[in-house]
Amino acid sequence: MVHQKINLDRLSPEEALITPTYASRALTSAVPKYEIPEGEMPPAVAYNLIRDELALDGNSRLNLATFVTTWMEPEAKQLMAETFDKNMIDKDEYPQTAEIELRCVNMIARLWNAPESEAATGCSTIGSSEAAMLGGMALKWQWRKRRQKEGKPTDKPNLVMGINVQVCWQKFCRYWEVEPRFVPM
Structure with missing residues (x-):
């Protein structure tokens, strides 16, 4: 989501300030x-x-509309906390992180029964929407390649999905010029 800078001159003091309700000498x-x-x-x-402000958000454990992990082993949390400072894209500075990423790609390729005789490609992502966008792009490119090989037009891709699909797929269609076709559920 793109955010705009707020014009402070148009805000009342109540809108421009946070007034904490708990007592503290620091505030x-x-x-x-x-x-x-x-x-x-x-x-x-x-x-x-x-x-305190985040407490106003919904409770993720009660959110059945999105795919979020609300519980994990303490060791997983610890590993995440110990790697927050790593820049995942900098493979030269963090070669072991890149190696672990390669292993994960291989594990998932085998989990999904990728043919051993063919190369499987993958990468890590920060979130599921990012992963869906990358997967959708790969799907579009494979579709285009197959259509070109068959001598068919490649200018009107479409994606058939349930009307209840996660919103990232609608965004994928908009951003990557794919016609969404919704099926009632």
Whole structure:
């Protein structure tokens, strides 16, 4: 989602400031919402401000409409926390991370029964929507290649999906010029 810069002159003080309801000596005045405050604040206070706002979000464990992981082994959380500082795209700086990614691609290729005689291609992604976009692009390119080989037009790809499909597929169709065809469920 693309965000626009907020015009602070058009906001009332209530709209432009966060006024925490809990007491803290570190917060003697409201905190600006859309600009960096003049003074510093202790890390614990910044954490609590953001954590309190995030508490207004829905509960992910009760969200059955999206595919999110709400529980994992503590060791998985620990590994994630220990690798937050790695830039996954920098394969030269993090060669072992790249090696583990290669192994995962191989494991998934075999899990999905990719023919041993053919190359399987894959990469890591940060989220499922990104993965769907990459998978959709690969699908479109394979479709185009097959159609060219058959001497058929390649200018009107379409994707048939259930009307209840995850929204990333609708975005894929819009971004990559694929006609969506929805099937009632």
